[in-house]
Amino acid sequence: MSDKIKIEYSIVMNWIKDESSILDLGCGDGELLSLLVQQKKVRAQGIELDEQAIYKCVERGISVFHEDLDNGLKGYADKSFDYVVLYQSLQQIKKPDIILRDAINVGRKVIVGIPNFAYYKARAQIFFKGIVPVTTSLPYEWYNTPNLHFLSISDFINYCKNKGFKIEKSIFIGEKSIIKIFPNLFALTGIFLISK
Amino acid sequence: MDKKQSDNLIPKNNVGITETKYFTFAEPPNELVLDSGEKLGPITLAYETYGKLNEDKSNAILCEHALSGDAHAAGYHKGDKNPGWWDTMIGPGKAFDTDKNYIICSNVIGGCRGSTGPSSINPKTNKPYGMEFPIITIKDMVNAQRYLIDHLGIKKLLTVVGGSMGGMQTLQWIVSYPDRVCSGIPIATTAKHSSQQIAFNEVERQAVMSDPNWQDGNYYGESAPIRGLAVARMIGHITYMSDKSMAEKFGRRSKENKTIFKFDPDFEVEGYLHYRGDSFVKRFDANTYLYITKALDYFDIAGDKQLYEVFKNVKAELLIIAFKSDWLYPAYQSREIVKACKLAGVDATYCEIDSTYGHDAFLLEIEQETNLIKHFLEHVYSGRKK
CATH class of the missing domain: 1.10.1740.110 (Rna Polymerase Sigma Factor; Chain: A)
Structure with a gap:
């Protein structure tokens, strides 16, 4: 686990109350959920598309549904979970606005982690080199990226404003530390705790 | 093939020579009342067991067979060339590890492999039942098995597992006897038979x-x-x-x-x-x-209700497995079960294995199933011990 991910996980961990219920959309191999189960005694459920990642989740004892979020977040009643987590997955979903709308209904609160496309190094790569940026939080080349949508921290804040979602908490992370000044320029990642 | 030969051929990670046992119950006048309202008794169930039941009887697994299966799930019968139908999954170190677990497999009622069925002698006529045998349902199969589990002294099964019709029995177990099962593993199955299946x-x-x-x-x-x-x-x-x-x-x-x-x-x-x-x-x-x-065609576990409503009483944790190329029990039917779990708040895991074997995959995708089931059972067992 890299230092950056460690910082990001610890932020999410701090926000989540003990013994709460969590739905992690695009939970990958279940690393975050498994930490939450161990340290916060949460009731965890993941949703993941990749079959190999499902095996890893089961290995960790994490309950997971093998589903494609592009088909929507179906089946859950409103307020089924205390938190719905979209950590580094929102930008990979075909219709992020629909998933976010569902997530905010299914969860009392939603935690969203996004890579910042407006990071200064990304801006520099576009401006000076004229290439699609590759950064720590956007590590892929144009031809192999799973990301379908590119957004900045400002984009997400504006989006929440327009939709009437309340940003209860937000933290911005750079290469190794938390960014407090000009996050849209200096942060690689933004993590938000939002509610309706 | 004589006994010696077959003994020599038995691989090391195998349960070895196994024998079918028989349990008879529901002697008149205490016959089993069936779903149809008719009574059946006495009833014999053929069953096999593998591994040892531990002291607190917390390691028992009930394995349910499909349409044409029988009680002989693992190991070899004396002189047989071929092992039981799920030998690849049951044995020392396998998905259902006989070093840790006690595995029970019983032939269903209505069967013809040692359990009471239409080819058995009707005590009232001293002739085979034939079509006089009452219509049985998946629920009847499960109710009959419950007598066997009682007989074996097991209060709560660690898991119930089965593919196809075995999966239906698994679902019926978790719904009918929520306090008797810690978990269930329905594989390549459905909560109700579709028009195409019928x-x-x-x-x-x-x-x-x-x-x-x-x-x-x-x-x-x-x-x-x-x-x-x-x-x-x-x-x-x-x-x-x-x-x-x-x-x-x-x-x-x-x-x-x-x-x-x-x-x-x-x-x-x-x-x-x-x-x-x-x-x-x-x-x-x-x-x-x-x-x-x-019995398969009559299976509709929710009946007039919604599936999530009948799942509200379920206490078992589920591992639901489907296969992409299975067109007889398509994955959408498993996803219906998943949906009901979501609405009823049943703790569940769902995996759709990318297999090309069709419905047969539940007997063939051993590596993937073992991977899922082994870890799932460890997790359930440790949860039980907490």
Whole structure:
């Protein structure tokens, strides 16, 4: 686990109350959920598309549904979970606005982690080199990226404003530390705790 | 093959020589009241067990067989060349680890492999039941098994598992006896039989019933309707495979390597189906085939209710497994179960294994199933011990 991910996980961990219920959309191999189960005694459920990642989740004892979020977040009643987590997955979903709308209904609160496309190094790569940026939080080349949508921290804040979602908490992370000044320029990642 | 030979052939990670045991209950006047309201008794269940029941009886796993299966799930019967039907999954170090768990597999009621069914003697007439045997349902199969589990002194099963019809019994267990199971593993199954599934079963039943030897089910002691039953089994086998798995296994290859322009089974796939049909009739009773396919067709665990409503009482944790190429029990049916889990708040995991084997995958995708089941059971067992 890299230092950056460690910082990001610890932020999410701090926000989540003990013994709460969590739905992690695009939970990958279940690393975050498994930490939450161990340290916060949460009731965890993941949703993941990749079959190999499902095996890893089961290995960790994490309950997971093998589903494609592009088909929507179906089946859950409103307020089924205390938190719905979209950590580094929102930008990979075909219709992020629909998933976010569902997530905010299914969860009392939603935690969203996004890579910042407006990071200064990304801006520099576009401006000076004229290439699609590759950064720590956007590590892929144009031809192999799973990301379908590119957004900045400002984009997400504006989006929440327009939709009437309340940003209860937000933290911005750079290469190794938390960014407090000009996050849209200096942060690689933004993590938000939002509610309706 | 004599005993010695078969003993030598037994691989190391195998449960070895196994024997079928029998348990009889529901002696009149305490017959089992069936779903239909009719009474049946006495009832014998054939069953096998593998591994050892631990002291607090917390390591018992009930393994449910599919339409044509039986109690012989693992190991070898004396002198047999082939092991039980899920030998790849049950044994030392396997998914259902006999070093840790006590595994029970019982033949269903209505069966023909040692359990009471249409070929058994009706004590009232001293003749085989034939079509006098009452209609049985998946719920009846499970209710009967509960007597066996009581008899074995097990209060709560660590898990109930099964594929296809075994999966239906698994679902029935977790719904009917929520306090008797810690977890369930329904594989390649459905919460209710679809129109297409009923349709295939009806064609298969018609194949049996249109065989002149069937004689309204009164063929015992005479020639059995083996032609009809073989055709039924051939249809069944088509539905168990996928277009791709058939293409891979047989292609358009013919036995003679040339077109013979006759109606003999010259294509390999034809030979395979004939072989499957012919070997099936040696071990299976035609009336049982009718009764069990009917039990499958009647299966609709929620009935007039929504599935999530009947799942509200479920306490078991579920591992639901489906296979991408299974068109007989398509993955959408498993996703319906998942949906009900979500709404009812049942703790569950769902995996759709990318297999090309069709419905047969539950007997063949051993590596993936083992991977999932082994870890799932460890997790359930440690949860139970907390």
